[in-house]
Amino acid sequence: MPNYDVIIIGAGHNGLVTACYLAKAGLKTLVLERREIVGGAAITEEIHPGFRCSTLAHSAAPFFAPIVKDLQLTRHGLKIMTPPVRVLALSPERPAIGIYHDTARTISELEAVSSRDANNYPEFERSFARIGKMLAPLLATTPPAIEHPSAGELWNLSKLGRSFRGLGKKDAYRLLRWGPMAVADLVAEWFESETLRAIVAARGIFGAFAGPWSAGTSAGLLWQAAMDGHAIGASSFVRGGMGALTGALANAARDAGVEIRTGSDAAKIDINDEGAAKVSLKTGEEISARVFVSNADPRTTFLKLVDPVWLDPSFVLKVRNYRATGVSAKINLALSGLPSFTGVEDKNGAGKLSGRIQIGPDIDYLERAFDAAKYGDYSPRPYLDITIPSLLDPDLAPAGAHVMSVYVQYAPYKLKDGDWNSRREEFADSVVDVINNYAPNFKELIIARQVITPPDLEQTYGMSGGHIHHGEQSLDQSFTFRPLIGWAQYRTPIKGLYLCGAGTHPGGGVSGRPGANAAREIIKDFKKRDRK
Amino acid sequence: MTNKYDVIVIGGGHNGLVNAAYLARAGKRVLVLERRHVLGGAAVTEEVFPGFKYSVCSYVVSLLRPEIIRELDLPRHGLEILPLDGTFTPMLNGDYLWRVNDHAQTRREIARHSKLDAEAYDEYGKAMLEMAHFVKPIMSMTPPDPTSLNPKGLKDLLFLGKRFQKLPEEDKYNQVQLMTMSAVDFLDQWFETDVLKATMSASGIIGTFLGVRSPGTAYVLLHHYMGEIDGAFRSWGLSRGGTGAISNAIADAAREAGAEIRTEAAIEKIILKNGQAKGVVLKSGDEIYANVVSSSVDPRLTFMKMVGEEHLPDGFAEDLKRYKYRGSSGKVNLALDGLPDLKCRPGPGPHLRGAISISPGVEYMERAYDDAKYGRYSRRPYIDIVIPSLTDPSVAPAGKHVMSCFVQYAPYNLKEGTWDEKREEFGDTVIDTIAEHAPNIRELILHRQVLTPLDLEREFGLSEGNIFQGELTLEQLFFLRPAPGWAQYRTPIRNLYMCGSATHPGGGIMGASGRNAAMQILKDKK
Secondary structure (H helix, E strand, C coil), X not given: CCCEXXXXXXXXHHHHHHHHHHHHCCCCEEEECCCCCCECCCCEEEEECCEEEECCCCCECCCCHHHHHHCCCCCCCCCEECCCEEEEEXXXXXXXXXXXXXXXXXXXXXXXXXXXXXXXHHHHHHHHHHHHHHHHHHHCCCCCCCCCCCHHHHHHHHHHHHHHHHCHXXXXXXXXXXXXXXXXXXXXXXXXXXXXXXXXXXXHHCCCCCCCCCXXXXXXXXXXXXXXXXXXXXXXXXXXXXXXXXXXXXXXXXHXXXXXXXXXXXXXXXXXXXXXXXXXXXXXXXXXXXXXXECCCHHHHHHHHCCHHHCCHHHHHHHHHCCCCCCEEEEEEEECCCCCCCCCCCCCCXXXXXXXXXXXXXXXHHHHHXXXXXXXXXXXXXXXXXXXXXXXXXXXXXXXXXXXXXXXXXXXXXXXXXXXXXXXXXXXXXXXXXXXXXXXXXXXXXXXXXXXXXXXXXHCCCCHHHCCCCCCCCHHHCHHHCCCCCCCCCECCCCCEEEXXXXXXXXXXXXXXXXXXXXXHHHHHHHHHHHC | CCCEEEEEEECCEHHHHHHHHHHHHCCCCEEEECXXXXXXXXXXXXXXXXXXXXXXXXXXXXXXXXXXXXXCCHHHHCCCEEEECCEEEECCCCCEEEECCCHHHHHHHHHHHCHHHHHHHHHHHHHHHHHHHHHHHHHCCCCCCCCCCCHHHHHHHHHHHHHHHHCCHHHHHHHHHHHHCCHHHHHHCCCCCHHHHHXXXXXXXXXXXXXXXXXXXXXXXXXXXXXXXXXXXCCEEEECCCCHHHHHHHHHHHHHCCCEEECCCCEEEEEEECCEEEEEEECCCCEEEEEEEEECCCHHHHHXXXXXXXXXXXXHHHHHXXXXXXXXXXXXXXXXXXXXXXXXXXXXXXXXXXXXXXXCCHHHHHHHHHHHHCCCCCCCCEEEEECHHHCCHHHCCCCCEEEEEEEECCCCCCCCCCHHHHXXXXXXXXXXXXXXXXXXHHHHEEEEEEECHHHHHHHHCCHHHCCCCCCCCHHHCHHHCCCCCCCCCECCCECEEECCCXXXXXXXXXXXXXXXXXXXXXXXXX
């Protein structure tokens, strides 16, 4: 008799979401986490005495509202904070541009830059809102089987077809054109201001081994729009940092009867002819369950946790070819005060600096940043996505002091010259210099810094290739093709083994959606079994 | 009205001529109007330098639809295709990669570089043939409108869906990757030899403003496997007498079927009466009337110049402005006193008879693209060289040779200076690049013709010098080519049709656009 109904490997936000839903469905669930804290990539850690910061992800994607409701996360301590500003894009010679949740305020700001752009902006927002609304149901849907779609799947597809036609010719064709388009082309069709173009384009390349001129990067905007009805990066934060989100999830899970064991490193999933049978920990301990769910990325799951002899060679080959080469690094800083950015009149910062701050002033800048990565070097002038969470959440730092979370792209996993350990500090210095160009007093404010390179993302946080999305979200690795064609329904070729991480539809970002979708499929299968 | 035709075809390029031939064979009274003194558009042979016949623009045959060759009986009209065997790629380390049609030989050659890749080459070839067979029928199909509820359209979409569904899982996987991935990412999965990947991926970027690492470039790898001559896949060829001979053969077939063809008949305007095309006005002032006007020139010329924006529904005009041309390639044609002597394989020999591809490495190719992204021509470009006189002696005096160099990247929009200022400097860069592999090239040059994207626009009417009348990127293919909702060869102007490369399936000396358009016109005008 197995010890558990379900064992989930990895207590990232998706693993915890899956755990919650399974436990609520009455399944005896155990979550194993290698590290001493839960949260995976959604964590808050003390980077310096008195300074706490979202170590990796620093903004919720946004987190899927129905999950917050289902799991009563608010009751379990979740507090989402949404600043008025989505993104503030700095520019060396041009004035900074802010994109606000309030359209009118955005327009009035754009007026100063280009009246043409100010005119186009509302329709830009509206058309992405419309298309996002049409796409949104896809995020909560299990991708249909291509081989033998079930009646239900066909029904969903026909519903999708109808809502697609419901868009009307203009938007329908927009959707078809935009999907495969280079985001640089898309923004050029809408706007003339380089800074505004760069703000929008940044969403298309976030976390991707691609530049704004790479075809298919517009799809990132469509997904973003499907997530929160807007093409431009969302700014929704969690009081206490991202760790508070996974903390709330963990509370909800325990509350629902889930057992969570940290410091438990799952070394192997043992398989026999019936399928997945046991998980054995590094310590040698073995735990059995009826079903296993991996929150780890596809490569880790199939190339490390599972003995390949149980997999079809062509499947293994496909997993090897699954593209998951990371391009992002993270630098977290403890600051003695608030940096004053040139051209930003906002002393207390609450108005303009409290959202995302973008360094990446024009399309060519972003593309050149990517060029460096193509040839195996980090960008001398990288694209930076900065947040200063202590502006909205003063408890994260001592009074008057601040924490700054800097997402850096491009920092390719493999360097052509040298390795990340030997170049870590040199890399961090170059990033600090870049920020200093925009905030002259920046360097003096730095008390401490934490540098996280792609190999760190792999070794410490278990994302193979250091890819923050558990694999490229290119067209050939999305929806029915994520992670692999024929295996997009959270099941795997191994009976009793499931995936629930960002390597499954709808992919990366702290949304909790893959976890929720996976739970639905697992529960479905349990019902089938028990009927037998 | 005496001078009344059923159809006026604008442009005597290969698509216009194919279009005319099929319409004439169906009994229509057809008139073809060509602006230049020669027929063929971009498929043209000209004696720019006495005794030397250049295939000025397009230089190889591969995609010309076999059904067109059959149905128009082109061999009888003088078309003769001579096989062009192999691609020879000099490397920077003094070695080379030489791929030929003989699979076994190519396999041995690749094995010289990597045993694993030699193995993979077999598998790769098989897989690509499968894919080519899958894609083929789509070429000769009128794209459905996915947003309309028209049952025919739905049926076609369903047909495509079912075809895809019927593919074995492996092929589905490959197909998805081919449609969306970059040539290099795709090839990385099969091969490890850098030069092999570089030279193969080159076919993915031809005529596009993309690099070998840009998603969407893998698809074009298929075209190599779709090139058919007498049904035999993967063979490329030259037409005896240069590519102009193809156009002349088609023109001959059209005339035989009763079509009338006029050269030096530039068109000023398309005559409209209450929103319908009625005919054309020539630069000379003559007015010619017809029931249908079928334009083989690109949408910018057809609608912005000949129709006039004021007569277009606004949605359509905006879509046309969004349609991307931005040519990225140039052409250098050389008259040579003898044969180039390659450092990596000195002396004459069969390796010079095929294509000589200057694509020594993936990074080389990608850097060539980077230059173009920021508005300059590649300091070290990708060059596809053919010496047709080795296969077809009729194009050059005895002992002398013609060398055709297709060059990428040469962006239409330069950040600094104009193409008129940079033309010769660009030509020098090309020669310098070739000289790195064939040092004796400079002494051999008797005459040099440099065609920049600007020249392609001025002389051959290709907007922004795009050799495909608009980029062949996913968002401009199939039911999106050239404009959403107008991929069925019809236009918002009644009785005005499109039959050029700017319509599905576009690009290359395929003739499919001209043929598909003819079918559409005949269906509509029964």
